[in-house]
Amino acid sequence: MTADTIAYLGSPGTYSYQAAVGMFPDAEHVGLRTFGEIMETVEAGERKTAVIPIENSTSGRIPDVHRLMLSTEMAIVQERMQRIEHCLIQAHSGPQPVSELGSITRILSHRQGFLQSSGFIEAHCRDAEQIETVDTASAVKQVAELGDPHVAAIGSSVAAQVFGGVVIERDIADQKNNYTRFLALEKPSxxxxxxxxxxxxxxxxxxxxxxxxxxxxxxxxxxxxxxxxxxxxxxxxxxxxxxxxxxxxxxxxxxxxxxxxxxxxxxxxxxxxxxxxxxxxxxxxxxxxxxxxxxxx
CATH class of the missing domain: 3.30.70.260 (ACT domain)
Incomplete structure (x- = not known):
């Protein structure tokens, strides 16, 4: 472990990753699968800092994290309001988007991506099956690898760049000024x-x-x-x-x-x-x- 190892949810391209880099740009950033795992690794001394989302300006508190606050012995040391700009992303197929919105039959995203973009989905893709993933970046990665013109992901433009997707609609969240509040927690000094x-x-x-x-x-x-x-x-x-x-x-x-x-x-x-x-x-x-x-x- 380095002196400044930051644990966040998911993989490069997630909003958690962007928040972690924004808070600690010079540290090593390690993505983990669950909030519980993030907290446990820091409490055990395997990582220095946990960066976790606590609430969103559109969908409210993050229930899993809210519950973890009851039992944690760690201390909040920093907060960051991370701008969330959800995009509808598909696999590359030349310079143009691979399909029209109406032909999308499946959408992959984290549950917060669906909650925060429910108005757009209802207006443009209401019949599409919604498939939850562990984070938004994983959804973008799966869609880019699948290459199916009828499948899309809700995630960030950063994730599209990382995993080779193409953004076909930008800023699709119901609330345009959409922010998530992230907290950085460490073992008490x-x-x-x-x-x-x-x-x-x-x-x-x-x-x-x-x-x-x-x-x-x-x-x-x-x-x-x-x-x-x-x-x-x-x-x-x-x-x-x-x-x-x-x-x-x-x-x-x-x-x-x-x-x-x-x-x-x-x-x-x-x-x-x-x-x-x-x-x-x-x-x-x-x-x-x-x-x-x-x-x-």
């Missing part, structure tokens, strides 16, 4: 530096009784802190009481954040710090992700 942090992520659990959530969230209002994300977990053996994922505007060294967290610990049954890090400068109305500072319209 013995001496973390939060001096530049502008956003903090937590998981907390409260009693199941009227007003408990309002009282817990009021600590951030009282401290003048914005909440940029609030997600609830479904009830399970691991989360028998109401459990929430939350992003707040402010770094862990901010006095207001320290005050709010002390107050939250008095209101909550359980509080877990996931990380405090620099917020992306792409947090705005175009990306679909709230900025950490207040906005007046």
């Amino acid at each position: 013995l001496d973390p530096d939060y001096s530049d942090a502008t956003i903090t992520t937590l998981i907390f659990q409260i009693d199941h009784q009227p007003g408990a959530l309002i009282e817990a969230l009021a600590v951030f209002r009282d401290a003048g802190i914005n909440i940029t994300t609030l997600e609830t977990y479904t009830i399970s053996e691991e989360t028998a009481l109401p459990t929430f994922y939350i992003d707040i505007g402010g770094g862990l060294e901010d006095d207001a954040v320290q005050s709010a967290l002390r107050a939250l610990e008095e209101k909550a049954r359980y509080v877990k710090l996931l990380g405090s890090y620099v917020a992306s400068d792409v947090r705005n109305a175009n990306s679909g992700f709230l900025p950490v500072k207040s906005v007046k319209l």
Whole structure:
């Protein structure tokens, strides 16, 4: 293992790969098949950093990753808003696309590719069979190798370049400003530096009784802190009481954040710090992700 080995989902050409390279351009990037495998290799010390998607501006949270946040002991150290430009891609057949949209009978992609491009599919390829793959780049690779004029993939133009496909339609996502928020996680540092942090992520659990959530969230209002994300977990053996994922505007060294967290610990049954890090400068109305500072319209 090199000192900077980054684990991401899939293969070169995926949006996860693009995010990993964007975050750590000089590192070695290693693609793995599942989110669980990514987290396990970093927790075991086989890789330095895990780069995983947490939510998308069109389709919402990534359920598999959302659940992993409950049990991980790693710390979030960075976030990146990755622009997602889904393309409809087919195999090469000379300089022109190999078929018209109406003749496509099968489309391959990751489930997020289908979810985020559902409007385009309904309008142009509604009768095509949808076949899920482990990632969008794998879909493009399979279609390029298959060479069938009636089969297409939904993926990135980067994947088309990597695997020899041809883009026949660009930017087919339902939301044109389509972004996925990626997180970089590492084993916790013995001496973390939060001096530049502008956003903090937590998981907390409260009693199941009227007003408990309002009282817990009021600590951030009282401290003048914005909440940029609030997600609830479904009830399970691991989360028998109401459990929430939350992003707040402010770094862990901010006095207001320290005050709010002390107050939250008095209101909550359980509080877990996931990380405090620099917020992306792409947090705005175009990306679909709230900025950490207040906005007046």
